[in-house]
Amino acid sequence: MRYWKIIKIIIRNSYTRDKKIPGVVTANVFSSLFEVIITLTMFSAIFNNVESLSGWNYYQVVFLYLMMKNIVLLNGVVVRGGLNDMAKEYVRMGDYDFYLVKPVNSMLFVSVSKPRFYNIVVLMFTIPFSIWIAMKTGIDLGALNILAFIFMAFFSAILYYFLSVITIVPTFWLVRLFSLSDLMNRATQIMRYPAGIYSMLVKVIFFTAFPVLAITYLPSWTLFYSIKAEYLVYMVVITFVFGWIATKLWNIGERNYGSASS
Amino acid sequence: MIKYLVYFKVSLQDVYAYRADFFLFMAINTVFFYVAIALWSAVYQSTGDSEISSYTLSNIITYYLITGLLFRLDLSSSMFLSADIWGGYFTNDYIKPWNIVLVHFIIVLADLFFGMITFLPFFVIMAFTSFQHISLPTFPNFIFFIAVVILSLIMNYCFNLILHALTFHYGDQRSQIALANYIATFLAGAVFPISFLSGWVRDLLLALPFKFLFFTPTEIFLNKVSVAESQVYIAEIAIWIMIFFGISQLVYRTGIKKYSGTGR
Numbered sequence: 380m381r382y383w384k385i386i387k388i389i390i391r392n393s394y395t396r397d398k399k400i401p402g403v404v405t406a407n408v409f410s411s412l413f414e415v416i417i418t419l420t421m422f423s424a425i426f427n428n429v430e431s432l433s434g435w436n437y438y439q440v441v442f443l444y445l446m447m448k449n450i451v452l453l454n455g456v457v458v459r460g461g462l463n464d465m466a467k468e469y470v471r472m473g474d475y476d477f478y479l480v481k482p483v484n485s486m487l488f489v490s491v492s493k494p495r496f497y498n499i500v501v502l503m504f505t506i507p508f509s510i511w512i513a514m515k516t517g518i519d520l521g522a523l524n525i526l527a528f529i530f531m532a533f534f535s536a537i538l539y540y541f542l543s544v545i546t547i548v549p550t551f552w553l554v555r556l557f558s559l560s561d562l563m564n565r566a567t568q569i570m571r572y573p574a575g576i577y578s579m580l581v582k583v584i585f586f587t588a589f590p591v592l593a594i595t596y597l598p599s600w601t602l603f604y605s606i607k608a609e610y611l612v613y614m615v616v617i618t619f620v621f622g623w624i625a626t627k628l629w630n631i632g633e634r635n636y637g638s639a640s641s
Numbered sequence: 642m643i644k645y646l647v648y649f650k651v652s653l654q655d656v657y658a659y660r661a662d663f664f665l666f667m668a669i670n671t672v673f674f675y676v677a678i679a680l681w682s683a684v685y686q687s688t689g690d691s692e693i694s695s696y697t698l699s700n701i702i703t704y705y706l707i708t709g710l711l712f713r714l715d716l717s718s719s720m721f722l723s724a725d726i727w728g729g730y731f732t733n734d735y736i737k738p739w740n741i742v743l744v745h746f747i748i749v750l751a752d753l754f755f756g757m758i759t760f761l762p763f764f765v766i767m768a769f770t771s772f773q774h775i776s777l778p779t780f781p782n783f784i785f786f787i788a789v790v791i792l793s794l795i796m797n798y799c800f801n802l803i804l805h806a807l808t809f810h811y812g813d814q815r816s817q818i819a820l821a822n823y824i825a826t827f828l829a830g831a832v833f834p835i836s837f838l839s840g841w842v843r844d845l846l847l848a849l850p851f852k853f854l855f856f857t858p859t860e861i862f863l864n865k866v867s868v869a870e871s872q873v874y875i876a877e878i879a880i881w882i883m884i885f886f887g888i889s890q891l892v893y894r895t896g897i898k899k900y901s902g903t904g905r
Binding site: 400402403404405407409410413415417420421424425427429430431433459553556557558561562565566568569572573576577578581 | 815
């Protein structure tokens with residue numbers, strides 16, 4: 380109940396804040412949409428010369444990219460703003476006190492503290508576009524595949540959040556490393572292409588140690604090809620494992636926090 | 642002159658305080674290069690052709706290596722004139738006996754210089770790990786590459802001066818400036834070579850001045866541009882610098898009349 384109250388206040392604050400900065404909101408929405416256009420142009424240039432990329436056709440590759448985009452945007456709506464501020468300001472300025480003294484989970488509270496609802500505007504374009512692209516792939520999508528995909532996409536979004544937390548946790552020790560907030564953005568470069576383009580070593584690392592490839596590739600593979608139980612189980616297991624790691628690291632980092640003197 | 646040198650030194654000391662942050666930023670930016678190698682290697686493997694739009698695999702890998710370097714000259718996150726005008730800090734610059742346009746250019750140069758220094762180790766690693774694919778320029782082309790890079794930096798500064806000076810007239814422009822620079826980066830061929838496009842889109846991008854930020858210098862580095870063509874490009878950039886500087890001065894001089902010490 381108290382979480383619901385907090386969320387309601389945060390949503391109201393976010394709406395009031397965004398209403399006052401229409402220029403920022405419009406520019407962010409445009410740059411996000413523009414990135415989609417740039418990437419589609421690049422894919423068109425590539426697929427003018429090849430029929431498939433590591434066995435994936437144009438529409439499948441675009442779908443994979445949109446899958447990445449949707450997960451990043453969804454995280455942007457809910458948690459990205461709070462985590463960015465954590466990496467840039469909260470520990471350095473001592474503002475983390477505000478979150479630490481409340482009788483709620485501080486990791487969750489910080490994460491949801493700065494929602495960016497304007498990302499929903501972009502999602503309203505990218506989600507229907509993803510559905511249209513999936514239908515254009517020429518692959519007969521079974522109902523079970525779609526259900527398995529939705530199940531895995533749900534865990535993907537949560538896994539992306541936990542990995543985002545892990546990337547900013549060092550801020551408890553390295554208070555002036557603003558670039559930590561950019562680490563996950565760079566990881567999205569890896570998530571947007573079929574896993575087949577990478578070497579075996581890269582695949583092993585990004586499917587297990589820091590599983591950003593699993594976030595987009597496994598759900599998309601499940602949608603287009605046969606459902607593999609081991610993929611479903613793996614997705615659930617790594618989400619819980621990285622959730623546990625993220626929480627543990629956060630708690631360890633928190634012990635190192637000494638207000639503005641950090 | 643000495644006061645500007647001192648200002649450069651002070652600006653450099655200022656950015657030095659954030660050295661670890663610079664270092665991490667440069668390190669994580671190498672991801673784009675390695676992903677590009679993986680992507681384009683797979684594309685060339687699939688097509689079976691040795692060239693795509695006159696680019697070999699070596700050309701395209703060199704393209705991303707050089708654009709990775711040119712990205713360090715992106716001044717969008719090093720220029721704070723707009724924020725100063727908006728916040729009222731511009732008064733500090735305005736009352737001092739110096740050229741404000743030059744002072745902000747010095748701040749940008751210090752930031753870019755430090756960024757370039759911290760990027761160098763990573764650039765060497767990137768070049769070393771892909772050395773079998775790297776195409777080197779001829780000596781004249783290398784000289785023209787350096788000249789075009791320096792001139793295009795000045796051109797980009799003048800272009801950004803216009804955007805920043807608009808703050809005098811229309812208030813906070815930071816997100817619009819970020820968006821304009823983001824779009825300009827794509828139009829400049831930073832994501833992939835403009836040659837890969839076709840039709841009117843390619844013609845349009847080649848007619849715009851932004852190509853001088855990424856595409857043209859890299860083409861010169863790849864020896865795809867002759868010395869005679871390079872000379873024409875340098876003349877073109879000089880003209881664009883004059884145009885952008887002229888417009889920026891117009892916007893700046895008319896705007897400064899609207900400035901009050903409390904910001905805009």
